[in-house]
Structure formats: C-alpha cells, structure tokens
Amino acid sequence: MTGDDTGIARDIAANFDDIRARIQKAAEKWQRDAAAVDLIAVSKRQPVELIEAALGYGHRHFGENRVQEAAGKWPALKQQFPDIELHLIGPLQTNKAKDAVALFDVIETVDRPKLARVLAREMAEAGRALPVYIQVNTGKEPQKAGVFPEDADAFITECRDNLGLDVVGLMCIPPVEEQPAPHFALLAKIAARNGLSRLSMGMSADFETAVQFGATSVRVGTALFGARDEL
Numbered sequence: 125m126t127g128d129d130t131g132i133a134r135d136i137a138a139n140f141d142d143i144r145a146r147i148q149k150a151a152e153k154w155q156r157d158a159a160a161v162d163l164i165a166v167s168k169r170q171p172v173e174l175i176e177a178a179l180g181y182g183h184r185h186f187g188e189n190r191v192q193e194a195a196g197k198w199p200a201l202k203q204q205f206p207d208i209e210l211h212l213i214g215p216l217q218t219n220k221a222k223d224a225v226a227l228f229d230v231i232e233t234v235d236r237p238k239l240a241r242v243l244a245r246e247m248a249e250a251g252r253a254l255p256v257y258i259q260v261n262t263g264k265e266p267q268k269a270g271v272f273p274e275d276a277d278a279f280i281t282e283c284r285d286n287l288g289l290d291v292v293g294l295m296c297i298p299p300v301e302e303q304p305a306p307h308f309a310l311l312a313k314i315a316a317r318n319g320l321s322r323l324s325m326g327m328s329a330d331f332e333t334a335v336q337f338g339a340t341s342v343r344v345g346t347a348l349f350g351a352r353d354e355l
C-alpha cells in the first residue's frame with residue numbers, strides 16, 4: 125500500500141465507524157436494535173479506490189443506481205468478494221432488466237406493472253428469484269419513480285400473488301424540499317398493512333430520522349464516500 129492508499133483506507137474506515145455509531149445512537153434513542161438496520165453504502169459515481177477501501181474495511185452491502193455503470197465495476201469486485209450484496213436503487217428500464225437480474229442481488233425499485241412482469245420473467249429464466257422492494261412515490265412527484273401511495277396495495281398484491289416476485293419491503297425517496305418524517309411514516313404504514321417487514325429509507329441527510337420510523341436499511345452515499353463525480 126502506498127501512503128495515499130493508507131490515508132484513503134483510514135478516512136473511509138472513520139466514515140463507516142461514524143455512520144455506524146450514528147445509526148447505533150438513533151436506534152438506542154428509538155428503542156430499536158441497531159443490528160436490524162442494514163447500511164447500504166451507495167457507491168454510484170465514486171472512484172473504485174473508495175469502494176475497495178470500503179471492502180477492505182469489511183463492508184459488503186452496496187447500492188448503485190445505474191445498471192450500465194454498475195456493470196463496469198462490480199463483476200470484478202464480486203469475483204474477488206463473493207459475499208458482496210449489490211442493491212439496485214435507481215430506476216430500471218425494462219430493456220436492462222436481464223442485465224440487472226444477472227448483476228444485482230436485490231432490486232429496490234420495482235415501480236410499475238410492466239417492469240414487474242419483465243422482472244418476473246427474467247428471474248424465472250435466470251433461475252434467480254431476487255428479493256425486491258416496491259418503490260413508493262410518497263410525495264407523488266411527477267418526475268420521480270414509484271407507485272403512488274393509493275395504488276401501492278394493489279401493486280404489491282399483483283407483484284407478490286400474481287407474478288410471484290419475492291417482495292420483501294418498500295422503498296422511498298422523499299421530496300428534497302419537505303420534511304422526510306411524514307414520508308417515512310407513510311411508507312411504514314403501507315408496509316405494515318401489507319405484511320411487509322422491510323423498509324429501505326433514509327439517505328445521508330436523514331437516515332437517523334428513517335431509523336426512528338422503522339428503516340431496516342438506510343442508503344448512505346456522500347456521508348461515507350464524499351461528493352460524487354458530476355453526471
């Protein structure tokens with residue numbers, strides 16, 4: 125290792141320790157078990173040296189939002205570290221569903237019937253019945269992916285009972301300009317009434333609030349890795 129690599133490793137380890145400690149503290153405050161909150165390290169548009177540092181630290185659960193970008197960096201890393209769990213957290217086009225099923229271990233962004241049908245078919249073909257989350261557009265933002273809250277129950281039933289997808293939970297991204305708490309509470313309510321136990325919610329700016337409202341995984345990028353490369 126060069127001196128620089130050691131510095132990167134130290135910084136990344138400190139960041140992971142810090143975020144873990146903050147999850148722990150929030151969990152204690154809200155009388156939850158911190159071990160029930162999975163940290164998904166969002167590595168989109170981050171240099172591979174930082175991802176390698178996180179792997180060196182011992183972290184294994186990562187999130188990426190684009191199939192093509194993820195396909196460029198993760199197959200080699202997955203060969204090296206077979207216990208990596210890679211989450212797709214960005215919108216998925218149906219023409220990339222096959223690649224996504226081959227590369228990812230969890231798909232968090234099932235948001236429309238056509239995608240659900242294509243995923244069910246591709247998973248059956250690949251023999252990979254991946255756990256999936258339904259993305260809910262809790263703020264009903266026109267530019268954002270996700271099923272509207274009032275359509276969620278029917279869509280969950282369609283995915284789970286008709287298509288046989290392994291629906292494990294719900295995911296949301298609250299509107300940036302609003303308090304996240306009501307959105308997290310709404311997601312938790314929809315999950316509870318549908319018998320779903322997992323909630324993927326909370327990012328760098330609001331993961332402690334998400335823990336308060338029952339997040340079972342938080343997706344943290346910049347607080348772990350620093351600012352991302354521009355698009």
Ligand SMILES: *Cc1c(COP(=O)(O)O)cnc(C)c1O
Binds near residue numbers: 213328343344347
């Ligand atoms: C980029 C991204 C994150 C991480 O955001 P940060 O603010 O950097 O923590 C979380 N979830 C999704 C869906 C993302 O696209």
